[in-house]
Amino acid sequence: MTLQFETRRIASASAHNNALGGALLGAAQGMGSAAWPEQHLRVPVLSPADASLRECWLSDGPLQQGIDHGIRWCRNGDMLYGVIALDETQDPAQPGVSPLQATSHGLYARLFKLLREQGMPHLWRVWNYVARINEDSHGLERYRQFNLGRYEAFVQAQQETGGQVPAACALGVREGALSVAFLAGVSPVVSLENPRQVSAWAYPSVYGPRAPTFSRAALAYPPGQEVLFISGTASIVGHETLHAGDVVAQCRETVRNLEAVVQEANRLARSAQAFELRRMSHRVYLRHARDAEAVQRVLGPLLSDGNGGAEVVFVQADVCRADLLVEIESHAIHALSSASSS
Ligand code: 3EB
Secondary structure, eight states: OEEEEEEGGGGGGOSSSEEEEEEEEOOTOOOOOOOOEEEEEEOOOOESOOOOOOEEEEESSSEEEEEETTEEEEOOOOOEEEEEEEOGGOOOTTTTOHHHHHHHHHHHHHHHHEEEEEEEEEEEEEEEEETTTOOEEETTHHHHHHHHHHHHHHHHOOOOOOSOOOEEEEEEEEESSEEEEEESSSSSSEEEEOOTTTGGGGGGGGGGGGOOOSEEEEEETTTTEEEEEEEEOOOOEBBBSSSTOOOHHHHHHHHHHHHHHHHHHHHOOOSSOOOGGGGGEEEEEEGGGGGGGHHOOOOOOOOOOSOOOOEEEEEOOOSSTOOOEEEEEEEEEEOOHHHHHH
């Protein structure tokens, strides 16, 4: 059963009967709730201007839905999309464990439990949103608290914490519950790393007591397809942030990283068609809305060929290191020819 992706202005949202799940971006007040699991991302949409957007992962084949362990999910025979939001203020205090760490641990424990029950053992792509991500509390930046809880849940669920780990992003929003959406499947991903960067799961402890659990990208295989998910990518070379304070230089460095990941993907991809950055879908997160114009000017020609390819969506969100001003995530779906899928 195949996977498709689509972005629509909210005003034109119509009912899908084949949506696995998706995300609602922007204010989107009074737009009604979707009939599928939908992650509500209350972030300002900077471009397309004045839009609220509904993004959908569409699928064929009979779909089945449910709510288990607080996770709203929808699946076909090959893959599952789920969304869960947990309010850390509901977590009982534990000595030495911050509420956010406990919530992140508990959330991922539920996620892995669902995947076991549903026979979808392989996490493909995870979207994480954390309130006040760069704030310090309990002696640790909140992103690092989140990483601690996530890492422990991976260990407890006997998941790998390096190597074959899912693609992901982790961004900051102003307020609200910890929100996580994910795609998982019956088949494993091929995890990719970026030769220009230290693997995030191997970051030194100056970035926190537990490294973040994600790969730079993942190739996933719905039947007859190859999907490239590129994780949130920023101006990091080795393990260090480059170009602090210079958003345009960060954009250029980030694109160099994306190109390196695309090259890695093409080295390992099965499909005959090569992945190209300008033909992929992109979501750009900007720390400061005031940078939108400069960033669109520099990224526009680097991320799209202007030939009506996939839309580039710009939103305002906090990036998980205080000195990062921009982060970009991308994906593309290719058909496998019957010869290469057999
Ligand atoms: C970085 O390269 C930037 O914690 O899941 C990017 C993608 C980042 C995913 C995550 C964090 C995550 O370290 C931050």
